[in-house]
Amino acid sequence: MRRRVTGAQTAHMAATTGAQGAATTQLDLELATELPRLGIEPEWKAQQRLWGHPFHPMCSYLASFPAALTHAFIARYSRPGDVVLDPFAGRGTVPLQASAEGRIGVGNDLNPFAHLLTASKVEPASPAEARTRVARLRLAWPAAAPGYLARARSIQADPIHGGPDPVPAEVALAFHPTTFAQLLFVRDSLDLADRVDRFLAAAITGILHGKSASYLSDLMPNTFSMAPRYVRDYAARTNFVSSERDVFAGLSSKLDRLFRAPLPGSPGLSLLGDARDAGRRAATSLRARGLPDRIRLVVTSPPYLRVVKYGYYNWLRAWFLGFDPQVIDATLDDAHHRAPYLDFMREVLHGLRPSLTDDAIVVLVIGDVATDRGRRISSGHGLAEQVWADAAAPEGYRLAGVALDEVHALRKMTKLWGDEAGRATQLDRILVIGATEVGRRRALTGASVPVDWTWPPRLRGL
Numbered sequence: 001m002r003r004r005v006t007g008a009q010t011a012h013m014a015a016t017t018g019a020q021g022a023a024t025t026q027l028d029l030e031l032a033t034e035l036p037r038l039g040i041e042p043e044w045k046a047q048q049r050l051w052g053h054p055f056h057p058m059c060s061y062l063a064s065f066p067a068a069l070t071h072a073f074i075a076r077y078s079r080p081g082d083v084v085l086d087p088f089a090g091r092g093t094v095p096l097q098a099s100a101e102g103r104i105g106v107g108n109d110l111n112p113f114a115h116l117l118t119a120s121k122v123e124p125a126s127p128a129e130a131r132t133r134v135a136r137l138r139l140a141w142p143a144a145a146p147g148y149l150a151r152a153r154s155i156q157a158d159p160i161h162g163g164p165d166p167v168p169a170e171v172a173l174a175f176h177p178t179t180f181a182q183l184l185f186v187r188d189s190l191d192l193a194d195r196v197d198r199f200l201a202a203a204i205t206g207i208l209h210g211k212s213a214s215y216l217s218d219l220m221p222n223t224f225s226m227a228p229r230y231v232r233d234y235a236a237r238t239n240f241v242s243s244e245r246d247v248f249a250g251l252s253s254k255l256d257r258l259f260r261a262p263l264p265g266s267p268g269l270s271l272l273g274d275a276r277d278a279g280r281r282a283a284t285s286l287r288a289r290g291l292p293d294r295i296r297l298v299v300t301s302p303p304y305l306r307v308v309k310y311g312y313y314n315w316l317r318a319w320f321l322g323f324d325p326q327v328i329d330a331t332l333d334d335a336h337h338r339a340p341y342l343d344f345m346r347e348v349l350h351g352l353r354p355s356l357t358d359d360a361i362v363v364l365v366i367g368d369v370a371t372d373r374g375r376r377i378s379s380g381h382g383l384a385e386q387v388w389a390d391a392a393a394p395e396g397y398r399l400a401g402v403a404l405d406e407v408h409a410l411r412k413m414t415k416l417w418g419d420e421a422g423r424a425t426q427l428d429r430i431l432v433i434g435a436t437e438v439g440r441r442r443a444l445t446g447a448s449v450p451v452d453w454t455w456p457p458r459l460r461g462l
């Protein structure tokens, strides 16, 4: 039997019964479906897959959301000049979209790969800087080639002892020897602390592996790296030899695609750190640059309960960037189950509060997780509602409502598990809350504001 319970009642019950940490019950799930719906039509579904700035698809990233979805909230809930933050920025969709729409886009992530991708988008190289650097690398290559070709062959013959550092066998076999030699050279040459080099490194991660001729290795699809053992077995079974690809030519073509549009118009920031103190760090960095330091809009999709291993599924990109996939996963692996996840989300929302404007709006895109890497779980259902009741309401946020997004979730998880997708995340719930009652009212009023889907945006009309 279903009971009708309002959002406020849900929050009250959670607060008074200490629902936090309790096992999910049928009643939890029923309560979870009773939050008010917010009348935001998911118009982002109707936009083209690559809607938005050409930097968005620089490199694939698991569980990233479409740029159009972020526009639906950035356009409604912020104005040019406002600070827009994503504390779990991933590949930087929100900060990039915000910067491209005249806002100050701030991204934060604990994954160094995500941090690098975001930084390369919100503090990019200019076309001239990037092309000049590629030309310099290309010119330096002939002199360096003999040494690097010898090293590449030696590593491919013996990945552990063949070079100055051990290279995972699955990395060594992924490339044609000449391509591998060029990559080793570029990898040694690029300084990730340098803005221009970082941009080139991020662009290369986007062409490292994939099935078409624009990718440097044709061993795997471009979305994510397959399990290393599977790759090694497959390569041995099929006598795999990757096609020869020229790194400089591939990178130049990638730059042409990235620079099809002008650079994002407003400044942006990429921060590396835990979401729990992202607000404080964002304010400090914004102040240091003489920018407004209060955040008017947060749009984010927090990591799902144990759904994605960002290191494991990116081992080839991690190797190129000099990151250890196991360290990445150990660092991010902080919320396996529902109760600690809700505690974690409460700490995140607590940490954000002091840095928000009084009328700030927080938009949390949260999927219902039906499987945990293929295994069915029940604790993922109604997660957005639980986040409201156990994390946001106790911190004093005000509920505006929940918008739903079915298609996006399906598309997103298809990337991860193929046919398994239909049984993975089934529905994204978009929880919209105000920092105060003023924020809640602004969220309600803004929900009915029509959004201009013209791209590039007409900034004055927003």
Ligand SMILES: C[S@@+](CC[C@H](N)C(=O)[O-])C[C@H]1O[C@@H](n2cnc3c(N)ncnc32)[C@H](O)[C@@H]1O
Residues within 6 Å of the ligand: 061, 062, 063, 064, 065, 087, 088, 089, 090, 091, 092, 093, 094, 108, 109, 110, 111, 114, 273, 274, 275, 276, 300, 301, 302, 303, 304, 310, 332, 334
């Ligand atoms: C669902 S993804 C966000 C994807 C993003 N919306 C995009 O479009 O690319 C969640 C992100 O949370 C990050 N993450 C996990 N734990 C974190 C933590 N404690 N602090 C900050 N980021 C964290 C992961 O690295 C991942 O990038």
